[in-house]
Amino acid sequence: MTEKAQFEYLWDKIRERAEKLINPIPYAAFIEHLTPDDVINKKIVLRADTDATAERIYKSYTEKLREAIVSAEIGLSDFIIVVEGSETYTLREDSDALVETEPVTLDKRFTFDSYVVGPSNKFVVAAAKSVAETPGENFNPLYIYGGTGLGKTHLMQAIANEIAEKKPSLKVLYTTSEKFLNEYVASMHAKKGSGTNSEARFRNRYRNVDVLIIDDIQFWAGKYGVQEAFFHTFNDLVAQNKQIVISSDCPAKELTTLEERLRTRFEGGLIADIQPPDAETKIAILKRKALEKKCVVPEDVLAFLVKGSDNNVRTLEGRLNKVIFASKLHEEPLTLSLAATALQESIGSADEQETVTPDAIIRATTSYFSVGKNDLLGKKKKQELVRARQICTYLMCDMLSLPLVAIGKEMGGRDHTTVIHSRNKIAELMRVNDAIAKDVNDIRSIVLKQ
Numbered sequence: 001m002t003e004k005a006q007f008e009y010l011w012d013k014i015r016e017r018a019e020k021l022i023n024p025i026p027y028a029a030f031i032e033h034l035t036p037d038d039v040i041n042k043k044i045v046l047r048a049d050t051d052a053t054a055e056r057i058y059k060s061y062t063e064k065l066r067e068a069i070v071s072a073e074i075g076l077s078d079f080i081i082v083v084e085g086s087e088t089y090t091l092r093e094d095s096d097a098l099v100e101t102e103p104v105t106l107d108k109r110f111t112f113d114s115y116v117v118g119p120s121n122k123f124v125v126a127a128a129k130s131v132a133e134t135p136g137e138n139f140n141p142l143y144i145y146g147g148t149g150l151g152k153t154h155l156m157q158a159i160a161n162e163i164a165e166k167k168p169s170l171k172v173l174y175t176t177s178e179k180f181l182n183e184y185v186a187s188m189h190a191k192k193g194s195g196t197n198s199e200a201r202f203r204n205r206y207r208n209v210d211v212l213i214i215d216d217i218q219f220w221a222g223k224y225g226v227q228e229a230f231f232h233t234f235n236d237l238v239a240q241n242k243q244i245v246i247s248s249d250c251p252a253k254e255l256t257t258l259e260e261r262l263r264t265r266f267e268g269g270l271i272a273d274i275q276p277p278d279a280e281t282k283i284a285i286l287k288r289k290a291l292e293k294k295c296v297v298p299e300d301v302l303a304f305l306v307k308g309s310d311n312n313v314r315t316l317e318g319r320l321n322k323v324i325f326a327s328k329l330h331e332e333p334l335t336l337s338l339a340a341t342a343l344q345e346s347i348g349s350a351d352e353q354e355t356v357t358p359d360a361i362i363r364a365t366t367s368y369f370s371v372g373k374n375d376l377l378g379k380k381k382k383q384e385l386v387r388a389r390q391i392c393t394y395l396m397c398d399m400l401s402l403p404l405v406a407i408g409k410e411m412g413g414r415d416h417t418t419v420i421h422s423r424n425k426i427a428e429l430m431r432v433n434d435a436i437a438k439d440v441n442d443i444r445s446i447v448l449k450q
Contacts, residue, residue, distance in 0.1 A: 006188070007036035010044060010074050017068035020383060022061060030057050031065070034081070042182060043078045044069065054081040054089040063433065070428045073223070075185035077432070106164070106174055109292075110157035116288050118281030121151065124272035128155050128245075132162040135170065135211050135243035139270035141234075144247045146274030148398060149312030152247045155274070156215050159245055163211055170210040177219045180206070184226045202229075207236045213245040218255060221420050231262055244269075250404050254416055276311035279303075289317050295324055301339045310356055310399060319343060356399050356447055358410040364446040365392040368439070377412030391440055393419055394426035399447065 011034075018031055030053055038045040048054045057065065058081065069076050083089040112132075117125050124144055131142050146152055160174040187202035206212060212233070220226050237244055248255065251273070252266040277285065283302045290297045297320070305323065309316045326342035327334045366373050369388040376389055389411070396407045397419065404416035411419065430437040 007039065007044070010039065010072075010076065011036035011046070013072040013074050014044065014065075014068050014076075017071045018065055021064045021068055026061065030061065037082065039076065039185070040080065042076050042186065043080050044076050045080045045082060048081050048083050048089070051083050051086050051088055054083050054086075057081060066432055067429060070432055071425055073425070073428070075181050075223070075226075106157050106160055108161060110154045111161055112158045114288065114292075115151065115154055115158055116277075116281060116285045118277055118284065120275035120277050120281060121155075124155065124274050127270055127272045128159050129162075131243060131245060132159045132166070135163060135167070136241040140238060140241075141244035141246055141266060141269040143252055143266045143269055143271045144245070144274065145249060145251055145271070147249060147276065147311065147402070149314040150274045150276065151313055152249075152274060153215055156213050156245060156247055160211070160213050171208070172211040172213070173206065173209045174213040174215075176215045177217045180214060180230070181220065181223065181226045184229050188225070203233070206233050209237070209242065211243040211245070212237055215247050216249070217246055218248045218250065218420055219424060221255065221417060221424075227262055231265075234262070234265060238265075250416065250420075254404065277313070279306050282306040282309065282316060285313060285316060286320055289320055290324075293324060295334070297323075297334055298336075300336050301334055304336055304339055312399070315399075358396055358400065358402070358407075360447050361392060361395050361399065361443075362410070364443050365395070368443050368446060379412075387436075390422040390426050391436075391443065393422035394440065395444060395447070397423040399444070 015031070019027055022031060034046040034048055034057075036044055037047050048057070066078055069079060081089055112125070112129060115125060124146075127139060127142060128144070130138050144152055144155060157174060160172050163170055163172050183202055183205070187199050214230075217230075220230070234244060246266065252263050252271060255263055283299075283306055286297065286302050286305060301323065305316070305319050309319055323334065323339045323342045326332075326338060330338070332338055362373060362376065365371075365388055366376050369376075369384065371385060371388055375385055376392060378385075393407065393411050393414075396402065396410065397404075400407070402410075404419045408414040408416050408419045426436065426440065430440060
């Protein structure tokens with residue numbers, strides 16, 4: 001595919017989304033006739049005929065066009081409009097420089113010592129420690145999966161921190177799947193003639209390492225260009241006995257939108273999962289977090305925080321933070337009564353407390369958007385129903401520790417790839433669209449108050 005054809009391909013994907021977001025008349029007048037010229041720093045460069053057209057797009061359709069770009073899931077996040085001969089709408093002299101992205105900074109707090117081990121994660125922690133002790137010798141690749149907020153990132157960074165400390169001669173690279181994807185796209189679409197070989201630089205960055213750790217590879221679903229790049233990186237590293245560690249939110253066999261040859265290579269190593277923590281492990285996690293904050297929390301308060309929580313460790317920590325803040329704000333000791341007031345929950349047995357359920361999320365979503373349950377879970381493609389359906393799916397992924405297949409079943413029998421797509425799309429839109437972020441947070445509040 002030529003460079004021009006690549007730009008056309010990306011623009012076609014964006015237009016498919018833009019046509020659904022922008023009314024037909026302005027779309028035909030201002031958007032349809034734009035032509036793609038380049039991709040610079042995750043922004044697509046679009047050429048317009050006149051300054052007036054460019055000005056109208058920026059003034060009236062920036063958010064819609066940006067939303068279309070993000071929702072197209074092609075690794076881009078924004079746009080630039082240029083007009084030939086214009087002094088206003090033109091590229092700056094330095095705008096075509098390929099930006100070297102900074103490496104992901106490891107959190108030094110994420111160590112094996114600070115990771116609370118329980119029955120739900122004992123096996124995967126043992127595997128991670130083994131890899132850290134002898135990279136490239138035992139389990140290659142090590143594939144770690146588990147639900148949101150169960151500690152995958154902590155464990156991945158613990159491996160990197162352990163190797164960096166104990167084996168400083170080894171080159172360790174920890175990154176996220178999003179960063180890998182963005183760097184791949186940038187390397188493919190960097191301007192030619194810039195005096196640098198961006199593709200070679202990308203290859204060298206990821207293949208000249210002793211340990212490569214990539215977090216959340218489920219975000220590559222359906223993105224076959226980056227999968228191809230990783231496939232060759234994978235083969236090159238394994239052939240040199242270099243260690244690869246990967247994380248995902250589901251087993252490798254469920255990543256059906258990843259190429260078969262990638263899935264089989266993942267399955268050729270060790271696959272280890274992190275299960276939701278039991279009550280005892282949750283209390284141990286809270287004690288560890290409280291210790292880090294130099295606080296002593298009574299046992300009855302810890303038990304109360306655990307009873308009212310889901311399986312997401314980040315949510316659990318958020319509850320603890322809220323109670324500690326309330327104690328400092330009101331200058332009162334940490335008591336059961338204070339905790340209940342801070343969280344606006346009643347004190348009672350676990351059986352008396354209503355937990356978040358799929359039905360609770362569905363009820364909140366249908367009420368918020370004024371749609372019927374059958375329409376929400378059905379097959380209708382109206383934009384407002386599709387968006388409500390995606391938000392509902394996102395909230396189930398975020399608030400529940402259910403397998404993707406189970407969430408798909410709750411959402412009208414959809415497969416897990418649809419669940420992944422909906423979750424990822426809303427997560428991306430929340431970054432650039434305040435209205436979507438507000439919808440999600442409002443519905444979350446409704447669920448928690450039910």
